[in-house]
Amino acid sequence: MAGSATAGAQALAKGSEPAPSPPRSLEPVHSRVRLRVNGTDHDLEVDTRTSLLDALREHLHLTGTKKGCDHGQCGACTIMVDGQRINSCLTLAVMHEGDAITTIEGLGTPDKLHPMQAAFISHDGYQCGYCTPGQICSAVAVLEEIGQGIPSHVTADISAAPSLSADEIRERMSGNICRCGAYSNIIEAITEVAGRRA
């Protein structure tokens, strides 16, 4: 079987040929970091290369935040850090010491849904569900951003308060790809929640 391939660094070191120890630069650097996730503090020791996304998914087992591309191209990993939405694949965990992080798990639970989660269900704003946590986190943040008067590319008058129009919402949600194509329903879900708030 694949015995020879199992030889890791240790096995090689025991072999007849003395294996040179790996150059220093290869040894991973670990660091401690405290993340405040959904209101709970977590003390982690992570490889400094660990993205915030992987810290959530692989270390804290909060797998609601999805990895679609790992490159900032899809939005599946959208979370909120200190109230602002970010792509968690594009930032390292160790850069977030003490930051307040909200993930999809922090918005609501199956028994106690956040209004946005409930609206996604009633408007069928998802299909496979893989982009969905990112869409919902983005949607919640978009309504905050509009509420704060932050303009977007399609805001006609940037000195006036941006509207809650479908075009504004579409523009602001465009970093969250849904390959299942639930967009039309997602906009209806967000519009319903926005209307309830307004």
Add this chain to the structure above:
Amino acid sequence: MKFQTPAGHNPIDRMSVVGQPLDRIDGPLKTTGTAPYAYEQHDAAPDAAYGHVVGAGIAKGRIRRLDIKAAERAPGVLAVITADTAGPLEVGPHNTVPLLGGPEIRHYHQAVALVVAESFEAARAAAGRVRIEYEAHAGAYDLEAARTTATAPEANAQMGEPDTQVGDFLGAFADAPVRLDETYTTPDQSHMMMEPHASIARWDDGTLTLWTSTQMVEWCARGIAKTLRMDRSKVHVISPYIGGGFGGKLFLRADALLAALGARATGRPVKVALHRPLIANNSTHRPATIQRVRLGATRDGVITAIGHESWSGDQPGGGPETAVSQTRLLYAGANRLTAMRLAVLDLPEGNSMRAPGEAPGMMALEIAMDEMAEKLRLDPVEFRIRNDTQVDPENPERPFSARPLITCLQTGAAQFGWQRRDARPGRVKDGQWLVGLGMAAAFRNNLPMTSGARVRLDGDGRITVETDMTDIGTGSYTIIAQTAAEMMGVRMDQVEVRLGDSTYPVSAGSGGQFGANNATSGVYAACIGLREEVARRLGFNSQDADFADGQVRSGNRSAPLASAAARGEIVAEDRIEYGDLHKTHQQSTFGSHFVEVAVDGATGEVRVRRMLAVCAAGRILNPKSARSQVIGAMTMGVGAALMEHLKVDTRRGFFVNHDLASYEVPVHADIPHQEVIFLDETDPMSSPMKAKGVGELGICGVAAAVANAIYNATGVRVRDYPITLDTYLDRLPDVA
């Protein structure tokens, strides 16, 4: 249960649960991030190691030297798997190319190594230390250049004959007073489902458990068993949630095989997700086509000759994109010709993507119909109506089981305001925008597939359904629960649905829009068995027993359903199998697509403003989730029309734009509000559910409707997809 005669009245006809627009039952899990996908099974494999895949850096040739020493010595590395160390591997029944390459390389990013390490970061870093020297060979990467070398592929059940002829096509075409002869091209496309291919593998005493993301559980299980030369019974595949597939996850792929090999080598569970930039070239894609369509008609718009030829390419041993298939069935015409030709290309392997065949085929045929209507000075809706057929045009003995295409066209035209369209292109302006309307027919076949299920009734009156069916976003969990609830007369919250596990009965799986109808029919069959056993235990005549409101009634007797299982759970298992009805009757789904676009008169930017689909697809089991299937397909159709294009580097033989930034797919800002209308239809020939499929019907024709709308807006006809600025900017009408 063998389905051999048209369905009569049955418990589903009550439609008290089936046919209702219920919310999906998996919604609370999916919207809260608590539905565990393949890579997220921490409970099942808490000590999993991480695998990172290395893909080949050439398209064709050999590995001259593969040096894994530096990778093996890298910190945290547990194993490096290559073709040299993997042990003997076969090729799975659905695969064209070995999933682990070396020394021979068959395509770019074919997997050549898996690096397994304690952490994701360590595996990824060490993968960069695998050193490979290649000997690159010349290959064929350009379909247009290889077109003259293409040959007729071998006929098979799925594809049919490569050549079909009825009457005298060439003679009738030559004699036709009005003729169209145009060539259209469609590009290679990528599924780009949001969840990458991902698997966790664990070995226990020679038994392999795979948590994976697959549309077809049994195909995956058989694929890995064959590839690893092991007994199918030693493989357990689990796939409860799938983050999209669209045909890209139909059968065993590299993530699952490499996870299994990595786990075998390390004695640890191993998890592998294909990293996004690898997917487009490592996995399958929809192959590009060149399609020639010839139409001949009388002056009053009756088609007398219809011909469609398609060229596509694939790896040696692969198959064609069956882009002519709809043309054999969609329109009348006494003289007919279709042909498919297949060239050998050394690009990554082609395979199914949402509505294989019809999706690209309709992209060509439905522009051709628009062009022909204009030549005939006929409205494109009217032209299609004039050439409707109620029988298989190649075999008039064979009627369609149901074919309300004309109603789809007329309903759509009325609903969309089609009569307001100005047939003269470039006439309608809205400020800086040129506005146009376009339409196309929609068509996709219904495929009967054997599908099994097991149902259980417990002493509390709860029903549990078990089948290896998958829910890839299609709503399987929900429509299966609806079917069981209707059949057994219980509430939705009394039904539990367990899917995606190879220990459950084998289902149709998810593909070819065959999942919903066949999987629910399998559940129907099992429920008939459960009803009979319940009636027997209660001492009722099963023929006249009525199951409703948690009660079983027969004559003037009544008993709680739960009481039948008071002495122990009742289990029934069956599967749906099909007789000849799909042979005596052609079973297809029909529709129409209507699109309004605006094209910026100066910049050429295209905005899709309105979209409507009208669908006739048999009984709609859940109008809410079915509608979502259709809008999703319409969205992918907009992508096909305007942006999706795997660009081939024809010198080095690979898809250049292999990630989600450079392979563009529609985003929120590209998609307007979408309308869907389902015609009220039941098809007793299709199954006891009287349903057909709808998830692929929704994409067939959309791209052509967009192209036709752009023509109506601008007068510019583009026959090469996708319709990007560079294909028409220099032809836009002068702005005043």
